[in-house]
Amino acid sequence: MKMSYKETVKLMLDRGLIKKQKIDFKQIEALLFRAKRDLIAAKANLEIDEEVTYNYAYLAMLRCSRAMVFIKEYRPSDGQQHKTVIELSGKILGDSFVDIFKKFDNMRRKRNQFTYDPFLPVSKLEANNALKIAEEFVKNIIEIVKKENPQQNFIF
Secondary structure (H helix, E strand, O other): OOHHHHHHHHHHHHHHOEEOOOOOOHHHHHOOOOOOOHHHHHHHHHOOOOOHHHHHHHHHHHHHHHHHHHHHEEEEEEEOHOOOOOHHHHHHHHHHHHHHHHHHHHHHHHHHHHHHOOOOOOOHHHHHHHHHHHHHHHHHHHHHHHHHHHOOOOOO
């Protein structure tokens, strides 16, 4: 059964996966600024090292997802923060982001595998696809954050 955003939050709070946190727009701004820099690094490394591109594309998406969780006044508080952030931010963003979050979670798994298995390569195609997904995602999240918080003068 598919859980709603509210049900997911309740379950995560009950399990100690997330906790309440006062909203800090400077922190959100810093995450989104860093996500944009991650994309620059990912793009710059595409011809040099596919793993670096893949990793930085993933990190850009993770930082944006953390920003979405922080905007809702939560923060991850468990040992599996990446998985928690991906699951909760996917619920926050809703059905229009389902496909991108499936890809994002696959990226999380692949990144974990190649981090610990030196014989698992990342192809140039995978790196390039990860970069394209991340660029689209970062752009969308920045637009959402600006739209939902027009009173803030974000610099990113």
